[in-house]
Amino acid sequence: MRKPIIIDCDPGIDDSIALLMAFASDKLDIRGITPVAGNVGLDKTSINAMKIMEAAGFDCDVSLGASKPLFKDTKDASFVHGQSGLRDIILPEPQKKPTGKAAWDAIYEEAVKCNGELVIVALGPLTNIALTILKYPKIKGLIKEIISMGGSCGLGNDSPAAEFNIYADPDAAQIVFQSGIPLTMVGLDVTHQAVILLDEINEMVSQGKKIDLVEKLFNMTANFCKQFGFKGAVLHDPFAMAYVIDPLVMTTKKFAVEVETKGKITRGKTVVDIYNVTNKEPNIDVGMEVDRERFVALVKELMKKYEV
Amino acid sequence: MRIPIIMDCDPGHDDAIALLMAFASDKLDVRGVTVVGGNQTLEKNTLNTLKVLSFAGIKTRVAPGASKPLMRKLIVAPEVHGESGLDGPILPEPTYGVCGLSAVELMVDIIKNSKEKITLVPTGPLTNIAMLFMTHPEVKDKIERISLMGGSAVGGNWTPAAEFNILVDPEAADIVFNSGIPITMCGLDVTHKAQIYSEDIERIRAMGGKVAVMVAELMDFFALFHWRFGFKGSPLHDPCAVAWLIDSSLITTEHCRVDIETEGEFTTGATVADLRPMKRFNCNADVALDIDRERFIDLLCELLQKYD
Numbered sequence: 001m002r003k004p005i006i007i008d009c010d011p012g013i014d015d016s017i018a019l020l021m022a023f024a025s026d027k028l029d030i031r032g033i034t035p036v037a038g039n040v041g042l043d044k045t046s047i048n049a050m051k052i053m054e055a056a057g058f059d060c061d062v063s064l065g066a067s068k069p070l071f072k073d074t075k076d077a078s079f080v081h082g083q084s085g086l087r088d089i090i091l092p093e094p095q096k097k098p099t100g101k102a103a104w105d106a107i108y109e110e111a112v113k114c115n116g117e118l119v120i121v122a123l124g125p126l127t128n129i130a131l132t133i134l135k136y137p138k139i140k141g142l143i144k145e146i147i148s149m150g151g152s153c154g155l156g157n158d159s160p161a162a163e164f165n166i167y168a169d170p171d172a173a174q175i176v177f178q179s180g181i182p183l184t185m186v187g188l189d190v191t192h193q194a195v196i197l198l199d200e201i202n203e204m205v206s207q208g209k210k211i212d213l214v215e216k217l218f219n220m221t222a223n224f225c226k227q228f229g230f231k232g233a234v235l236h237d238p239f240a241m242a243y244v245i246d247p248l249v250m251t252t253k254k255f256a257v258e259v260e261t262k263g264k265i266t267r268g269k270t271v272v273d274i275y276n277v278t279n280k281e282p283n284i285d286v287g288m289e290v291d292r293e294r295f296v297a298l299v300k301e302l303m304k305k306y307e308v
Numbered sequence: 309m310r311i312p313i314i315m316d317c318d319p320g321h322d323d324a325i326a327l328l329m330a331f332a333s334d335k336l337d338v339r340g341v342t343v344v345g346g347n348q349t350l351e352k353n354t355l356n357t358l359k360v361l362s363f364a365g366i367k368t369r370v371a372p373g374a375s376k377p378l379m380r381k382l383i384v385a386p387e388v389h390g391e392s393g394l395d396g397p398i399l400p401e402p403t404y405g406v407c408g409l410s411a412v413e414l415m416v417d418i419i420k421n422s423k424e425k426i427t428l429v430p431t432g433p434l435t436n437i438a439m440l441f442m443t444h445p446e447v448k449d450k451i452e453r454i455s456l457m458g459g460s461a462v463g464g465n466w467t468p469a470a471e472f473n474i475l476v477d478p479e480a481a482d483i484v485f486n487s488g489i490p491i492t493m494c495g496l497d498v499t500h501k502a503q504i505y506s507e508d509i510e511r512i513r514a515m516g517g518k519v520a521v522m523v524a525e526l527m528d529f530f531a532l533f534h535w536r537f538g539f540k541g542s543p544l545h546d547p548c549a550v551a552w553l554i555d556s557s558l559i560t561t562e563h564c565r566v567d568i569e570t571e572g573e574f575t576t577g578a579t580v581a582d583l584r585p586m587k588r589f590n591c592n593a594d595v596a597l598d599i600d601r602e603r604f605i606d607l608l609c610e611l612l613q614k615y616d
Contacts, residue, residue, distance in 0.1 A: 116602065139355050153462070153463070154461075154462040154463075155461070155462065155581075155583055155584060156584070159579070160565075160580050160581065160583075160584060161569075161575075161581035163581045186555075186580070223433075227586075228585045228586065229585050256468075258573075258574045260469075260572050260573060260575045261573065262568060262572055262573040263569045263571055263572030263573070263574075263575045263576075263578075264569060264570060264571040265567050265569050265580050266469070266569045266572050266573070266578055266580060268577040269469070269574075269575055269578075271466060271467075271468045271469045271574040271575060272463075273468040274463055274468065275463075275465065275466070275468075275537050277466065277467060277468060278468060279467065
């Protein structure tokens with residue numbers, strides 16, 4: 001049986017790769033996409049989600065989410081993703097229109113329909129998911145799990161202590177992390193290991209001509225990552241999606257995790273109690289080790305779908 | 309030329325070993341010892357300092373300093389160091405007492421009367437050092453460097469985000485890290501790799517002298533706490549700050565900016581080290597990340613040998 005999922009995202013270049021993977025997978029039943037503001041504004045992330053969908057020849061409901069974080073405004077990641085969110089990738093304007101429903105209403109409806117089987121894959125800030133939990137407290141028993149790309153046990157990226165998605169809305173993240181809904185944190189500790197090397201990208205795009213979009217997304221990511229000393233493309237969001245499709249790409253360990261919302265220099269840090277010094281009940285499955293070869297093989301396999 | 313230093317400590321099992329190493333090394337010239345409240349109360353730490361020095365036949369000026377942190381209540385660590393602050397071996401009463409000056413007065417006296425610049429080696433909370441800088445800013449010019457044990461680039465030990473010494477007095481740490489004086493930060497990143505194993509303890513015990521046997525007995529007690537966390541041995545936290553001064557080739561460091569979180573809900577006391585792979589600004593610390601454990605233990609044994 002296909003896994004019913006909602007993809008909550010802010011495309012975004014690596015989000016777009018994750019979307020292409022999801023559309024290509026026969027393991028998933030995509031019940032909807034709920035864009036959120038994050039990498040760039042909601043006006044752009046929603047259009048980008050629909051553009052990628054149409055370029056991939058896929059269709060599902062798109063329901064718009066939050067245009068800003070819960071409490072405090074934040075900066076976007078146009079530094080990484082360009083002003084449009086897709087850098088210089090030009091795609092036709094989408095024909096598709098959003099449902100008109102709010103993201104939180106769409107998520108709740110699907111959760112009810114799926115009878116406790118719905119999985120939420122959250123690839124951006126957790127604003128939409130927090131609002132869903134706040135509006136529909138009963139949803140807690142109806143979500144099978146949340147897979148969140150975000151956070152870090154160690155260093156941050158957007159600030160020295162915090163990873164971008166959590167930093168963008170720490171208050172939302174804390175609501176979601178403490179909600180009691182099973183949550184797997186796919187943080188920088190693992191995504192920094194989820195690198196597809198340059199020659200692997202070349203091999204993938206040259207074996208069977210694919211739509212231009214595929215090559216552009218991967219090469220753009222690799223080019224951007226070069227300045228930080230990586231030898232390929234670091235695939236944050238695609239790795240979270242890979243874990244949903246094939247849990248064997250990553251090992252997890254359960255720890256008590258809190259999200260710092262108040263600190264002067266640590267706001268947005270995911271505080272992971274590795275040694276259990278707080279004696280709090282572990283609440284989050286934290287990604288630990290990556291099977292990189294398996295992950296890259298899965299990416300290659302899924303991209304075959306986009307051969308022309 | 310020997311490096312002139314002041315030890316500022318809160319013995320404490322690992323502080324005691326740091327003191328013994330510093331006094332035994334022909335690379336260092338320990339001009340005095342100041343004591344601070346931390347692992348145990350100031351009274352207990354002062355008595356322990358005098359006992360250890362007396363037992364090892366070391367005569368120096370010892371001055372007690374702050375009994376509590378600048379702004380907060382004192383936290384002590386009886387779980388680690390016992391009720392006395394130095395549980396394990398029974399040591400005789402000290403053969404001499406404190407020098408009559410306060411910690412700040414003694415530091416000022418040593419610094420002003422020294423031809424060379426002085427290096428400070430704090431192995432407890434940074435209260436005394438912060439008070440020195442606040443009350444005698446003029447001495448900063450005559451301080452070469454601070455080699456301290458405290459903090460952590462990744463993770464904590466007393467809370468998930470903070471290491472004990474910095475957590476006890478984060479405001480003092482903030483003052484010290486913004487003092488403009490170069491800092492070598494030996495935090496948990498390196499001290500958790502500087503473990504003493506059971507076989508090392510037996511090697512020291514077998515040396516047979518009374519100081520070596522005392523150190524072995526201190527380590528027997530210290531190990532009980534650390535086994536709880538699944539450590540193979542006990543981290544020799546404080547000796548790292550001394551070892552780096554004696555032989556910097558033992559320890560790998562990275563130059564970066566470190567700031568102290570003083571306002572976090574879950575992160576107060578975190579030393580946020582900006583180790584991200586990008587251009588670094590306003591660097592204020594050399595953060596120790598790795599140690600040659602075997603050579604470090606050899607150095608410890610070699611120095612302890614000198615007492616017999």
